[in-house]
Amino acid sequence: MPEDALQARGLSKRFVSAGQPVPVLSGVDVSVPAGTSLALLGRSGSGKSTLLNLLCGLERPDTGAIWLAGEPVVSAAIAPQQQARRWAALRRQSLGVVFQEANLMPALTLLDNVRLRASLARRSQADCGRWLEHLGLEGLGDRYPDQVSGGQRQRAALAMVFAMTPSVILADEPTGSLDRQTADEVSDQLFQRQKETGCALVLATHDSELAARCDQRLDLAHLALA
Numbered sequence: 001m002p003e004d005a006l007q008a009r010g011l012s013k014r015f016v017s018a019g020q021p022v023p024v025l026s027g028v029d030v031s032v033p034a035g036t037s038l039a040l041l042g043r044s045g046s047g048k049s050t051l052l053n054l055l056c057g058l059e060r061p062d063t064g065a066i067w068l069a070g071e072p073v074v075s076a077a078i079a080p081q082q083q084a085r086r087w088a089a090l091r092r093q094s095l096g097v098v099f100q101e102a103n104l105m106p107a108l109t110l111l112d113n114v115r116l117r118a119s120l121a122r123r124s125q126a127d128c129g130r131w132l133e134h135l136g137l138e139g140l141g142d143r144y145p146d147q148v149s150g151g152q153r154q155r156a157a158l159a160m161v162f163a164m165t166p167s168v169i170l171a172d173e174p175t176g177s178l179d180r181q182t183a184d185e186v187s188d189q190l191f192q193r194q195k196e197t198g199c200a201l202v203l204a205t206h207d208s209e210l211a212a213r214c215d216q217r218l219d220l221a222h223l224a225l226a
């Protein structure tokens with residue numbers, strides 16, 4: 001059995017809105033071996049983005065534990081500040097995150113954004129232009145994020161993740177703003193990069209064709225809330 005690149009047990013999360021509790025996740029387990037993929041499914045508001053946020057440390061679960069490559073990152077035994085430090089280091093080096101709002105630095109060109117990501121992860125910058133080309137962005141490396149479309153920004157964010165060669169990729173609707181043909185091309189690149197590097201992939205999607213290509217599917221709409 002391959003080692004779990006990412007594992008979570010008993011994750012629960014509720015928000016408070018206008019003084020009222022909003023339960024979102026209750027006792028969610030996730031187990032993603034290296035080199036495999038998991039699709040998070042469920043209607044809008046079922047908690048897919050919230051779960052991704054927990055799995056990269058941008059939100060803290062109310063209960064539960066998370067391990068990356070067998071190392072605990074979130075557990076009752078680890079102080080919150082220490083957890084935050086671990087998450088920050090992981091997001092810099094081994095956890096590639098592609099969220100709905102592509103996190104590009106507005107003052108840098110697309111190519112420099114990719115180079116920066118590679119350099120923060122201490123990876124070679126040699127292939128940065130090639131990742132942009134693989135994602136259909138040839139000729140756009142010198143443009144700034146506000147000079148390209150939303151779908152092009154999203155693909156540039158994927159190129160940044162490819163350049164860092166992470167051990168886990170977390171992607172929120174990675175093809176959400178793309179037409180069918182471009183979505184299929186980007187999915188091909190994503191799965192190819194995943195197989196090449198042996199990383200684990202967790203993606204949230206409403207796209208049943210994309211979900212069908214993943215090794216596992218978790219439908220959050222069908223999980224009971226406590």
Ligand SMILES: Nc1ncnc2c1ncn2[C@@H]1O[C@H](COP(=O)(O)OP(=O)(O)OP(=O)(O)O)[C@@H](O)[C@H]1O
Nearest residue numbers: 015016017022024043044045046047048049050051
């Ligand atoms: N900071 C917050 N405060 C209060 N409620 C929140 C907060 N963040 C998310 N929620 C609520 O939690 C629920 C889950 O939201 P989430 O964004 O995880 O859903 P989702 O499945 O990703 O939806 P979509 O498919 O529309 O992106 C929603 O009801 C949302 O309104």
